Amino acid sequence: MEQDNTLTLFRSEGDINTTHARSKWCASITDSRTHNLLERDANVFLHQSMSTPCLDSLEHAEGIYIQDSAGKRYMDFHGNNVHQLGYGHPHLIERVTQQITKLPFSPRRFTNQIAVECAEKLTQICGGELKRVLFAPGGTSAVGMALKLARHITGNAKVVSLWDSFHGASLDAISVGGEACFRHGMGPLMAGVERIPPPVSYRGAFPMHEGSDHYSDVHYADYLEYVIEKEGGIGAFIAEAVRNTDVQVPSQAYWRRIREICDKHQVMLIIDDIPNGMGRSGEWFTYQAYGIEPDILCIGKGLGGGLVPIAAMITKDKYNTAAQISMGHYTHEKSPLGCAAALATIEVIEQLQLLEKTRADSKFMRQQLMAMKEKYPLIGDVRGIGLLWGVELVTDRTTKQRTFEQAETVLYQCLQNGLSFKVSQGNVIQLSPPLIISREQLSQALHIFEQAIASVCSKQN
Incomplete structure (x- = not known):
C-alpha cells in the first residue's frame, strides 16, 4: 500500500476516502445512527474523490469543536478554511439574524446598506490601491471573475499558474489549477x-539540500519571466501567496521579484x-506579509465566518473599466446575509485582536513543531505561517520519500483521540486551527499529534 501507483496520482488536495485505512476507520464506528446516516448519504449523493463516501456524520459545532452523531467531539484543525472564528460565534449569529428579519435578499439592480458597508470595510483592510469590490457566492466564482477581468484589461487571454495549485473545481478554475x-x-x-514550478524549498524542481545555508527560491520567479518572454500574450499570473494545503511558504524575495x-x-x-485570507497568516491577507500588492485579490471561505457562503474579487480603481461587461452577474451579487456575516467576521477579528494573537501563536507552533522534528525522524520538514502549518512525513530524511501509510496512521489515531485535520499530497499533515483557539487548546492538540507521531515511530523501531 505504501506506494500504490493507482492512488499516488490523486494524492493531492486532501486525504483519500477510498483507502484501506478509511475503510478500517469506518468499520470501527459502532454507533448505529451514524452508520445509518452514512449509508443514506452514500446512497443519495454523487460519489466523488475526497468527499462522498464520508468520514463521519456531524450534528453539532461550537467554538473550535465539531461533534459527531454519537456525541464525540473533535478539535477542528481542518474546517475547509472557513473556521477562522470557529463555529457559531455569537456576534455573527446576532448580526445575521438581525439581517434576516430586515432584508434577507437583495435582487440585482438594487443596492443595500450592509453590502456597501462591507465593501468599504474590505477596501479599508486591504489598504493600498485595492478599492473596487465585486461579490460572488463562492471562491471559484471569484477566480472566474478575476480571469475575465484580466483578459479585459490586458487584451491577452493566456494565463500562467503553478503546478500543484488549486483555484477551485469549476472547468475554468481547474484549467488554471495545477492538480x-x-x-x-x-x-x-x-x-x-x-x-x-511552485517555489518549494523542501522538494520540487529545485529542492533545497539539507545543510544549505544560502538557499534562494528567486529562480522560481525568474522562470515566470522566461515563460512570459517565450510564450507571449500572457495576461495574468495567478497563485496563492502561500500554498494552503501542503503549506508552501515562499520568501519575500520571491514575491518581490514576481511583482517586478x-x-x-x-x-x-x-x-x-481564498483559503488563507481573513487573518490566517497573521495579516488580514497573506500578500500583506510579503510587502507587495496584487492587481486582483480573490477572497472567500472564512470571509463568511463559517456561517454564510460569500466571496469577493477586489481590484484597483484604475481597472474599473468593464461597465459594459457582466463580470459576475450572480444572483447573490450583493447578498445582505453574506455581507452581514463578512462584516461581523471582520469586527470580531478586530475586537479580539486576532491578527496579533495569530502572530504570537505562530511562534509557539513553530517552536513546538520544530522540537518534534528534532525528536522524530518521521518528520522530514516543518513549514508554516500564522496558524497554517505543514508537517511533511517521510520514510527517510535523505531520500525524502513520502510515507503515505504512516501519514494515514497518524491521521486516524488523531481522529480517535479527538483531533481532526487533513492530509495533503499523501504525506503532509496540514494543521490550520481556528484563530480563536486558546493556548491551552493548542497545546492539547499538539500533544495529541505528538502522541500519534511517537506511536508510529515506536512501531518502526
Missing part, C-alpha cells in the same frame, strides 16, 4: 494556460487568498 486529480478525464479545458516581473511585462498579478 492532476481535478483535470483527470475531463478532456479539453480552457486554452492558453502555462504552468511553472508582472509590472515589467504588464501582466496582471492575481493573488488567490
Whole structure:
C-alpha cells in the first residue's frame, strides 16, 4: 500500500476516502445512527474523490469543536478554511439574524446598506490601491471573475499558474489549477494556460539540500519571466501567496521579484487568498506579509465566518473599466446575509485582536513543531505561517520519500483521540486551527499529534 501507483496520482488536495485505512476507520464506528446516516448519504449523493463516501456524520459545532452523531467531539484543525472564528460565534449569529428579519435578499439592480458597508470595510483592510469590490457566492466564482477581468484589461487571454495549485473545481478554475486529480478525464479545458514550478524549498524542481545555508527560491520567479518572454500574450499570473494545503511558504524575495516581473511585462498579478485570507497568516491577507500588492485579490471561505457562503474579487480603481461587461452577474451579487456575516467576521477579528494573537501563536507552533522534528525522524520538514502549518512525513530524511501509510496512521489515531485535520499530497499533515483557539487548546492538540507521531515511530523501531 505504501506506494500504490493507482492512488499516488490523486494524492493531492486532501486525504483519500477510498483507502484501506478509511475503510478500517469506518468499520470501527459502532454507533448505529451514524452508520445509518452514512449509508443514506452514500446512497443519495454523487460519489466523488475526497468527499462522498464520508468520514463521519456531524450534528453539532461550537467554538473550535465539531461533534459527531454519537456525541464525540473533535478539535477542528481542518474546517475547509472557513473556521477562522470557529463555529457559531455569537456576534455573527446576532448580526445575521438581525439581517434576516430586515432584508434577507437583495435582487440585482438594487443596492443595500450592509453590502456597501462591507465593501468599504474590505477596501479599508486591504489598504493600498485595492478599492473596487465585486461579490460572488463562492471562491471559484471569484477566480472566474478575476480571469475575465484580466483578459479585459490586458487584451491577452493566456494565463500562467503553478503546478500543484488549486483555484477551485469549476472547468475554468481547474484549467488554471495545477492538480492532476481535478483535470483527470475531463478532456479539453480552457486554452492558453502555462504552468511553472511552485517555489518549494523542501522538494520540487529545485529542492533545497539539507545543510544549505544560502538557499534562494528567486529562480522560481525568474522562470515566470522566461515563460512570459517565450510564450507571449500572457495576461495574468495567478497563485496563492502561500500554498494552503501542503503549506508552501515562499520568501519575500520571491514575491518581490514576481511583482517586478508582472509590472515589467504588464501582466496582471492575481493573488488567490481564498483559503488563507481573513487573518490566517497573521495579516488580514497573506500578500500583506510579503510587502507587495496584487492587481486582483480573490477572497472567500472564512470571509463568511463559517456561517454564510460569500466571496469577493477586489481590484484597483484604475481597472474599473468593464461597465459594459457582466463580470459576475450572480444572483447573490450583493447578498445582505453574506455581507452581514463578512462584516461581523471582520469586527470580531478586530475586537479580539486576532491578527496579533495569530502572530504570537505562530511562534509557539513553530517552536513546538520544530522540537518534534528534532525528536522524530518521521518528520522530514516543518513549514508554516500564522496558524497554517505543514508537517511533511517521510520514510527517510535523505531520500525524502513520502510515507503515505504512516501519514494515514497518524491521521486516524488523531481522529480517535479527538483531533481532526487533513492530509495533503499523501504525506503532509496540514494543521490550520481556528484563530480563536486558546493556548491551552493548542497545546492539547499538539500533544495529541505528538502522541500519534511517537506511536508510529515506536512501531518502526
